Amino acid sequence: MENRNILNIQIGLIVIFLSFTSLSFSQNPINCDLKFIEHLVKSGDFEEALYLLDSTDCSLDQLSDNVNYLRGWSLYSLKRLSPSSESLIKVRPSSEFYLKSQFFAACNYAHTGNYNKAIEILSKIEVNTEKQISLKNYEIAGVYLLQGNATLYEESFPKINRSFYEISESFDNLHKISENLKKHKIKSPAIAGILSGIIPGSGKFYSGKRGEAISAFIATTGLGLVTWENYRKSGLKSFKTIAFGTAFAFSYVANIYGSVVTVNILETEYSDNVKNSILFNLHIPLRNTFDK
Amino acid sequence: MLKTRFFSICIFLCVILSTNRIFASDYYLNALRVFSEGRFYVASIEFERAIFYESDNNKIAQCKYFKSICYKGLGETDKSLEELSEINLFNLHDSLFFLIRYEQALGYYLINDPNQSLWNIEEIKFRFSDSLKTIDIIPLNILCLNALRKWEEAINLWSFFLDNSGLQDSVKNDYKTKINNLYSKRNIPKFYSPKKAENLSRFIPGSGQMYCGAVMEGTFNLLMNASLLGFAFCEFYYEYYFTGYFAGLGLFNKTYNGGMHRANLLAGGKNLEGMNKFNREASSLMIRVIDSGISVKSSLNISFNVWQIPKESYH
Structure with missing residues (x-):
């Protein structure tokens, strides 16, 4: 009986000891x-x-x-x-x-411009279900569109099953972007400069900046009229004619330069907008699929 | 043997179920240690960890309070206020409730929202009807009333503060005189209405700046506008119509509208400058009173010392 009591106490102590030590090993705060x-x-x-x-x-x-x-x-x-x-x-x-x-x-990788790496990773992803295969092909097609590779983009299209709701809307948006890209006409900086030389502000109007075109026209034309008025009444050697004439010449040249630069900026803005739209439409299906 | 097995299983389960409580207190103590070392960023993470493992509302409130102090130490007053606003104040210990509400009041004052700060002070007053406890919040209360230009209320609070400061009568009277001088009509910062300044400049360019006390700037503005207008009329008189319109009136339009906007901004700037100067004087006077008054000082030390959370709120 006494031996049994000692045995019970020993077992109890061992259990307590094991409980505390196992917990301290498994969870260190x-x-x-x-x-x-x-x-x-x-x-x-x-x-x-x-x-x-x-x-x-x-x-x-x-x-x-x-x-x-x-x-x-x-x-x-x-x-x-x-x-x-x-x-x-x-x-x-x-x-x-x-x-x-x-x-x-x-x-x-697509966001940071490393398109080849993005395609390499997408190609290696091990997918099993039809939804995953469609998502993979959709992402690959989007990266080809980012690269400007229209041929490979067109080849990837039939492999995408747009019946999955996670992809369908973005798929349609991507298709619209590719159609707009085909129709886009590049504006010429030389034409913008020539137009601004003929009528101040018209080059900016050609590039689509209507508000800037009107203010450039008013400012340059106003200085021109002031210069002409002073020339007509005071002559060429008058200080006011020279001062306003200089201001007009500066404004006229700056307007032509501004029109040329505006067209370059416009093309850069357009390609940035297209790139951001494609990236956005690549992102949405991933958030829809994995962030439920 | 069966009895032995039964008791062994019971002991094992008791240990398992009590670990969360053990680790929660470990995390809290570790967080306090890091906080005492002044490593506020790490301390905020450790307090968040303590919150994650804790289940008791009072202890969670304590951890959130300390986390807000960490954010305050990092200069992130907005995050500090956000943390305090998430605390469930239901059934909290009085001392913790006081500290949380006080920090909220202080935070709102620091982000220039004295109305919200006063609201938190009123909450403290409502909970602690014993007025001796509310002595601790009087300095902040006075600063908020000053910011809202409630001079009479501020003077009344000053009187109450001095009466409970434990100072001798002669010293008290001396401070009361200083306070009356501080709040005298010639010392109180004048309020310049931005709308009025703008409208004055609308009728007479430069008068808005003069109304705000910037006489030289106002005079310069007036002369500039007058010159441009005179130039325009002169050109029209000599039949230089385009010059008068584009150069004269065009430039006048810019300086006239610019002058109005400048008058508006100047009024706002002068108000802020005046209030800051006034509050600096009020604060330095307050510090002198606190340093001289023993009962006020000891009371304020208990509240402002963040370590002094009563032990019954934790155990």
């Missing part, structure tokens, strides 16, 4: 607290999440996919796209975040 880091990412505290990922010991092998995904997603949310891609592509196929990471990594 200072090192890699992934549960808390996930909470920070969900709450939108990305800087704080990155700080913990970088400063704590989160490099254990079984955690590396989660760590890479959380780091990549935090960097993406903070618009640091290049380092985000580098983290996201490290996520392995066995992870639950694999597909999301690969697609967003490719999208980030």
Whole structure:
């Protein structure tokens, strides 16, 4: 009986000891607290999440996919796209975040102008369902359109199944953008300059800036009339004629230069708008698919 | 043997279920340690961790309060206020409620919203009907009333503050004289209406600037506008119509509208400058009263010392 009581006490003490030690091994409050880091990412505290990922010991092998995904997603949310891609592509196929990471990594590369890398990543993604295949082909087609490769874009089109609601609207938008690109006529800076030389402000009107055209016309014409009036009444050698004449000449030349520069800026603005529209329409299906 | 197994399982489950409480307090103590070292950014993360693992409302409120202090230490007053606004004030301990409301009042004053600051002060007064406790908030209350130009109320509060400062009568009377001088009509910052300044400049260019006290600038503006108008009329008189219209009246239009806008901005700037100067004088007088008055000083120290959260609110 006494031996049995001693045995019971010993078993109880061992159980208590094992309980406390196993818990302290399994959950260290200072090192890699992934549960808390996930909470920070969900709450939108990305800087704080990155700080913990970088400063704590989160490099254990079984955690590396989660760590890479959380780091990549935090960097993406903070618009640091290049380092985000580098983290996201490290996520392995066995992870639950694999597909999301690969697609967003490719999208980030497309945003930063690295189109070849984006296509390389998209081509290597292991997809299984029809929706995933359509999404992959849609993203590849969009990157070809960004590159300006109309042939490959047209070839990719039939492979996309637009019946999936996540893709359908963006698909139609992308198609409209490609049609507009075909119809777009490039404006000539030389023609803008010549027009401004003939009628001040008309070059800006040709480039589509109507408000600027009117104000340039009024300012240049006004100075011209003032100069002519002073020349007519006071002669060429009058100080007022010379002063207003100089101002008019300066305004006239600046107007021509401004028209030429405006057309160049216009073309740059147009290509930037097209690029941003394509990137936006590449982004939306990914958010619809993975951020439900 | 069956009894042994049963008790072993019970012990094991008790340990498991109590770990959250153990770790939550560990995180809180760790966060306090980091906070005491002045590492506010890391401390804010550790307090957030303590909040994540904690389930008790009072303790969560405490952690959020400290987190807001961390943000204040980092100069992020907006984030500090946001954190304080998320605290559930239901059933909180009195001392913690006071600290939270006081920080909110201070935060709103710092972001130039004295109305919202006063609202938080009223909340404190409502909860603590015992007036001795509300002595702690009087300095901030006075600053807010000054910002809203409520001079009479501010003077009344000053009197109450002095009466409860524990100072000798002679010293008290001396301070009362200084306060009366501070709030005298010639010392109170004059209010310049931006609309009035703009309208004055509309009728007589430069008069709006003179109304705001910038006499030289107003005179220069008046002369410039008069010269341009005179130039335009002169050109019209000598039949230089285009010159008079484009050069004369065109430039006059720019300087006339610019002068009105400038008068409006100048009035706003002068108001802010005057109020800042007045509040600096009021603050330095307040600090002298606090330093001299023992009972006020000890009361304020308890409230302003962030470490002095009563232990019963934690255990």
